[in-house]
Amino acid sequence: MSKSKSKGTDAKYNITVQTGDKKGAGTHAHVNIILYGTDGIQTKECKLSNFLKGDFKRGKFESFSIKSEVHISEVRKIELWRDNNGSCTNWYLDWIEVTKCNKENSITTVFSALKWIKENYHYFFVNETTLPQNDPMKVSRRREMQVLQKEYQLDVKIPGLPAQVKVLPEDETFSWHYFLDVLLSKLAEYGIESHKLTKKGKGKEWKNVDDVKTVYTKAFGVPQSSKYFNDDMKFGRQRISCLNSLLIEMCTAIPENFAATEDMIKPFLEGKTINTSH
Structure with a gap:
């Protein structure tokens, strides 16, 4: 493997890492990187770490500086992986920026990731869209697709309904603590204390439709549609409207740009016609 070296001097590379703002995106794991140039030139494995500083916090970008005897004028590809160190290991990476620092010029390359980085899995990122x-990187892409196929297996949970993901991957689910944090923050906006909400809902059972209304607090109020909770016709209309009845309006004429012809949808009209005149 050929390597370009300068006697007595090491190349310096500044690396900026942007961790995503998703729930649980930050990590305590150790992250390693290898930089690649052209003609097989590459650095040795380098650890991204700042002394006595917690790296890779959610929604934050961190800067690192590494040195190598290998001089790469423009980094064209990077290899990245993490281990399973620490209590929080999941990591969502947005992008990585690599700058080769020298006196003549500085070339910066940005590598987009936008994905969860699995433990001990080597990811390759290039700066070209193809x-x-x-x-x-066909081999790397194929391996990644195989991992996704295992994680996103489909299953028809209810006969007649569309298939769903059998088990949602852990890093895409929200914990109960997350939902609780969102709820408490909303209540705080309305000046409602969490212990009052707990006391109000504790130990109550719903025996009729009116009991359902007791779960609503002053923060959100009782919805106007509660007047029709026990009305079968109103309920059916709401279901047909996909629970979005306030945004759906009746169509009184066929739009001019309506792409479907009557012959195309005739099998579904059950003897009726799309002609609005009768």
Whole structure:
């Protein structure tokens, strides 16, 4: 493997890492990186770490500086992976920026990731956008697709309804603590204390439709639609409207740009017609 070296001097690379703002995106794991140039030039494995500082916090970007005897004028590809160190290991990476620092010029390359980085899995990122059939990292892409196929297996949970993901991957689910934090923050906006909410709802059972209304607090109020909770016709209309009845309006004429012809949808009209005149 050929390497470009300068006697007595090491190359310096500044690396900026942007961690995503998703729930649980930050990590305590150790992250390693290898930089690649052209013609097989690459650095040795380097650990991204700042002494006595917690790295890779959610929604934050961190800067690192690494040195290498290998001089790469422009970084064209990076290899990245993490271990399973620490209590919080999941990591969502937005992007990485690499700058080669020298006296002549500084070339910065940005590598987009936008994905969860799995433990001990080596990811390759290039700074060029290509079609899948022209992807220079076909092997890496294929391995990643195989992992996704295992994680996102479909299952028809209710006969007649569309298939759903059998088990949602852990890093895409929200914990109960997250939902509780959102609820408490909303209540705080209205000056409602959490212990009052707990006391109000504790130990109560719903025996009729009116009992359902007792779960609503002053923070949100009782919805106007509660007047029709026990009305079958109103309930059916709401279901047909996909619970969005306030945004749906009756169509009184066929739009001019309506792409479907009557012959196309005739099998579904049950003997009726789309002609609005009768």
